[in-house]
Amino acid sequence: MKAxxxxxxxxxxxxxxxxxxxxxxxxxxxxxxxxxxxxxDEVCKPGCTxxxxxxxxxMTIVPPAPKTTSTSVAPVPTTTGPITVPTPIPQTCPTPxxxxxxxxxxxxxxxxxxxxxxxxxxxxxxxxxxxxxTVVTTATTVVCPVATTETQNGVVTSVIKTxxxxxxxxGTYTIAPIxxxxxxxxxxxxxxxxxxCPGTYTAPAVVTTVTETNVVVYCPFTSQAPxxxxxxxxxxxxxxxxxxxxxxxxxAAPAPSLGTSGKKWAMTYTPFTPEGGCKGAEEVMSDxxxxxxxxxxxxxxYSTDCDTLxxxxxxxxxxxxxxxxxxxxxxxxxxxxxxxxxxxIAALKEWSQWDLVDLCVVGNEAMFNGFCSVSELTSLITRVxxxxxxxxxxxxxxxxxxxxxxxxxxxxxxxxxxxxxxxxAHAYFNSETSPSAAxxxxxxxxxxxxxxxxxxxxVMETGWPNAGKCNGVACPGEAEQRTAIESIESELGNKVxxxxxxxxxxxxxxxxxxxxxxxxxxVWGL
Numbered sequence: 001m002k003a004x005x006x007x008x009x010x011x012x013x014x015x016x017x018x019x020x021x022x023x024x025x026x027x028x029x030x031x032x033x034x035x036x037x038x039x040x041d042e043v044c045k046p047g048c049t050x051x052x053x054x055x056x057x058x059m060t061i062v063p064p065a066p067k068t069t070s071t072s073v074a075p076v077p078t079t080t081g082p083i084t085v086p087t088p089i090p091q092t093c094p095t096p097x098x099x100x101x102x103x104x105x106x107x108x109x110x111x112x113x114x115x116x117x118x119x120x121x122x123x124x125x126x127x128x129x130x131x132x133x134t135v136v137t138t139a140t141t142v143v144c145p146v147a148t149t150e151t152q153n154g155v156v157t158s159v160i161k162t163x164x165x166x167x168x169x170x171g172t173y174t175i176a177p178i179x180x181x182x183x184x185x186x187x188x189x190x191x192x193x194x195x196x197c198p199g200t201y202t203a204p205a206v207v208t209t210v211t212e213t214n215v216v217v218y219c220p221f222t223s224q225a226p227x228x229x230x231x232x233x234x235x236x237x238x239x240x241x242x243x244x245x246x247x248x249x250x251x252a253a254p255a256p257s258l259g260t261s262g263k264k265w266a267m268t269y270t271p272f273t274p275e276g277g278c279k280g281a282e283e284v285m286s287d288x289x290x291x292x293x294x295x296x297x298x299x300x301x302y303s304t305d306c307d308t309l310x311x312x313x314x315x316x317x318x319x320x321x322x323x324x325x326x327x328x329x330x331x332x333x334x335x336x337x338x339x340x341x342x343x344x345i346a347a348l349k350e351w352s353q354w355d356l357v358d359l360c361v362v363g364n365e366a367m368f369n370g371f372c373s374v375s376e377l378t379s380l381i382t383r384v385x386x387x388x389x390x391x392x393x394x395x396x397x398x399x400x401x402x403x404x405x406x407x408x409x410x411x412x413x414x415x416x417x418x419x420x421x422x423x424x425a426h427a428y429f430n431s432e433t434s435p436s437a438a439x440x441x442x443x444x445x446x447x448x449x450x451x452x453x454x455x456x457x458x459v460m461e462t463g464w465p466n467a468g469k470c471n472g473v474a475c476p477g478e479a480e481q482r483t484a485i486e487s488i489e490s491e492l493g494n495k496v497x498x499x500x501x502x503x504x505x506x507x508x509x510x511x512x513x514x515x516x517x518x519x520x521x522x523v524w525g526l
Contacts, residue, residue, distance in 0.1 A: 092214070092215075093208075093210045093214070093215045094213060094214055095213055096210055096211050096212060096213065097209070097210065098207065098208070098209045099207070099208055099209075099210065100205070100206070100207050101205065101206045101207075101208075102205055103202060103203060103205040104202070104203045105200060105201070105202045105203075106200070106201045106202075106203075107200050107201075108200075108201065123182075123184075123185055124182055124183055124184050124185065124186075125181065125182070126179060126180070126181045127179070127180055127181075127182070127188070128174075128177045128178070128179050128432055129177055129178055129179075129180065129188065129190045130147065130148070130176075130177050130178050130190040130191060131146060131148075131174040131175050131176050131177030131178070132144055132145075132146045132163075132174070132175045132176065132407075138169075138170055139167060139168055139169050139170070140167050141164060141165065141166050141167070142163075142164075142165040142167060142173075142175070143162065143163070143164050143165075144162075144163060144165070144175065144407070144408075145160050145161070145162055145163070146160065146161055146163045146175055146176040147159075147160055147191035148160075148161060148176050148178055148191060159191075161176070163175055163176050172429045172430060172431070174430060174431075174432055177432070178190065178191070258358055258359060258396070258420065258456075258458060258495075259458065259494045259495050260297050260298075260494045261494065262295070262493070262494060263489050263490065263493035263494060264294070264295045264296050264297070264489065264493055264494075265296065265297060265298055265493065265494050265495065265496060265497065266296060266297070266298035266299065266300050266324060266496070266497040266498070267291050267296050267298075267299060267300070267497065267498050267500070267501055268299075268300045268301075268302070268461060268497055268498065268499045268500045268501065269287065269288070269291070269299045269300065269301055269312060269500075269501050270301070270302065270306075270500065270501075270504075271283075271284050271287075271306045271307070271308055271311060271312060272306065272504065272506065273506075274503075274504075274505040274506060275505070275506055276506030278305075278306035278307065279306070279311075280311075281307070281310075281311045281314065281315075284311040284312055284315050285311075285314070285315045285318065287315075287501060287502075288312065288315035288316060288318075288319055288321065289315070289318075289319055290521065290526045291319075291321070291501060291526075292319035292320065292321055293526075294521075294524040294525070294526055295524075296321070297321060297322055298321060298322040298323065298324060298358060298497075299312060299316055299321055299322070299323050299324065300323075300324040300326070300361075300460060300497045301323065301324070301325060301326060302326045302328045302361075302364060303326055303327070303328035303344060304343070304344045304347035304348060304351075309325075309347060309348070309351040309353075310351065313351065313353050313356060316356055317353075317356060322356060322357070322358045323356045323357050323358065324357075324358060324359045324360075324361060324460075324497070325348065325357055325359075325360050325361070326360070326361040326362070326364065327341060327344050327345065327348075327360070327361070327362045327363065327380075327384055328344065328363075328364060329341065329362075329363045329364070329366040329371050329372060329380075330371065331369075331371060333371055333372070333376070334363065334366055334371055334372040334376050334377060334380050341380070345383075345384060345387050345388075348388060348393075349387060349388065349390075349391045352391050352392060352393070354392055354393045354394075354395065357393065357395055358395065358396075359395065359396050359397070359398060359420070360384070360388065360393070360395065360396070360397050360398075361397075361398055361399060361400055361422065361460060362377075362380060362381045362384050362397060362398075362399050363377055363380070363381075363399040363400070363401070364400055364401075364424070364460070364461075365400070365401050365402060365405070365424060366399065366401065367399075367401050367405040367409060367411075368401050368402050368404065368405035374409050374410065374411055374413060374414055375413065377399060377414055378413040378414050378416075378417055381397060381399060381414070381417045381418065382417055384397070385397055385417070396418075396419035396420055397417070397418055397419055398418045398419065398420050398421065398422045398458075399414065399418060399422065400422035400423060400424055400460035400461070401422075401423065401424065402423060402424055402425070403423060403425070403445050403448050403449060406421075406423065406448070406449050406452045407448065407452060411452060411453070414453075415452070415453035415454070415455065418453070418455070419455070420455055420456050420457060420458060421449050421450060421452065421453040421455045421456070421457040421458075422449070422457060422458050422459070422460045423445055423446060423449040423457065423459055423460065424459070424460055424461035424462070424499075425441070425442045425445035425446065425459050425461070425462050426461070426462060426463065426464075426499075427441040427442055427462075427464070427474065427484065427488075428464050428465060428471060428474045428476065428484070428514070429471065429474070430471075430472075430474065431471045431472025431473065431474055432472055432473060432474075433473070433474050434473045434474065434475075435464060435474070435475070435480040435481070435483040435484035435487065436483055436484075436487055437487065438462075438464060438483075438484035438485075438487045438488050439484075439487035439488045439489075439490055439491030439492065440487075440491060442459060442462050442488050442491065442492065442496065443491050443492050445459075446458075446459055446492065446495070457495075458495050458496070458497070459492070459495060459496040459497060460497050461497060461499040462488055462496050462497070462498060462499060463481075463484075463485065463488075463498050463499040463500065463518050463520055464476065464480065464481045464484035464485055464518075464520070465481065465512075465514035465517045465518050466478045466480075466481040466503070466517045466518070466519065466520070466522070467513070467514065467516075467517040468509075468512050468513040468514025468515075468517055469511075469512050469513050469514065471512065476512075476514050476517065478522065481520060481523065482523050485498065485520055485523050486523075498520055499518055499520075500518050500519060500520065501519060501520070501521055502519040502521055503516055503517050503518065503519035504516050504518070504519070
């Protein structure tokens with residue numbers, strides 16, 4: 001994605017296919033393995049050289065958090081001039097009293113990357129935070145913007161630097177994190193790369209009362225680029241274009257309303273036996289009953305093999321669950337002539353139980369694995385939308401991939417054909433993330449992806465292995481899995497799909513000895 005990179009201060013913000021179709025069934029199995037999210041069996045630790053090229057900007061002190069006692073929002077926005085990106089606006093209150101700050105609207109005309117901030121609470125000790133996590137499949141050199149801090153004359157400043165990162169082998173690497181030492185429990189400001197897509201952003205008017213002197217209040221931009229509006233309907237009947245496609249003539253997709261108000265949303269489900277065969281309808285029904293009993297509202301399925309649609313669909317209907325359906329793309333590629341993709345589309349069209357479906361996911365890490373170019377994926381999503389619209393599905397679409405695929409490609413065309421953005425985020429494969437920090441890691445990954453497209457985002461896979469080898473401080477185990485999943489659930493359980501229901505003994509263990517052990521049902525007593 002084309003980006004104009006700027007430097008700015010970090011600021012704390014207030015606020016029915018036959019089960020006998022074994023080729024597709026086995027083919028999907030191989031891709032469901034995690035393998036470090038890098039396509040290899042290795043869990044690698046960083047050991048690379050970092051070469052910096054600074055993009056300079058104005059030095060600014062990182063300010064204290066605002067101290068306010070009450071806040072209310074006034075409705076009428078106004079437009080101001082000098083601000084070029086929607087970073088929170090600092091407003092100084094020199095004496096106690098009630099202050100009114102007018103609304104501000106910023107129009108971003110091109111994709112712009114700046115140095116933003118997030119906050120995290122850490123215990124006493126030395127901590128490594130932030131940076132950019134990337135996954136590579138071979139020895140390579142990565143060039144990307146990273147947010148970091150500099151200290152000059154006692155002033156700490158957040159800046160963006162272009163980093164050339166030499167990766168000696170396949171693996172997961174955290175590029176240019178910051179290290180901080182604190183004497184006690186402290187809320188730390190961590191610089192992050194923040195991308196703003198073209199659109200209109202509004203900071204509402206704020207009326208606030210402060211009780212101390214020299215308080216700095218931040219007015220964040222809470223309203224991002226609006227969804228495109230539809231042209232008004234004609235006042236009299238008009239004939240349809242002579243050659244309109246089903247996708248062009250179908251009603252526009254409604255605004256997505258996904259997730260849940262609670263802390264449990266969805267679970268991935270693959271109807272495979274421990275030996276790698278296909279489960280029957282009764283066994284699927286029993287599994288789905290258990291998932292529903294644990295309080296989940298939604299199931300994510302990847303493909304249409306193993307009679308997934310009729311069996312899982314019937315079980316979901318019987319137990320009141322929603323479904324996230326999928327088109328699975330494998331090593332044969334994702335061009336429109338792919339027969340495996342064509343079979344899945346045909347199966348979905350035959351099934352057509354759209355009243356159960358909340359979202360359609362076209363591709364699972366297809367860009368990262370090199371199965372789809374950006375243009376091929378864009379074309380395929382457009383085709384699937386057209387095909388499913390012809391049989392009545394007008395719900396939202398997305399594709400899901402790891403963060404490195406979203407930020408490492410110009411994905412603007414993909415962003416234009418999806419309704420929500422999605423990522424797969426597994427904190428275990430970051431060697432510096434302990435189980436208790438898994439929720440913060442996953443939330444950070446989601447935030448990055450949401451900024452890429454400027455659309456609401458969801459995590460289509462996240463979890464923690466219950467057995468295997470330690471990857472730095474990321475150690476697997478039943479207790480560690482419980483800690484990690486509770487951390488993720490607490491942080492953003494209403495927006496994540498947990499991976500996975502049961503262990504998968506049919507998989508190869510991998511160098512991490514963890515591939516078979518992502519089943520998390522025991523965490524909820526199942």
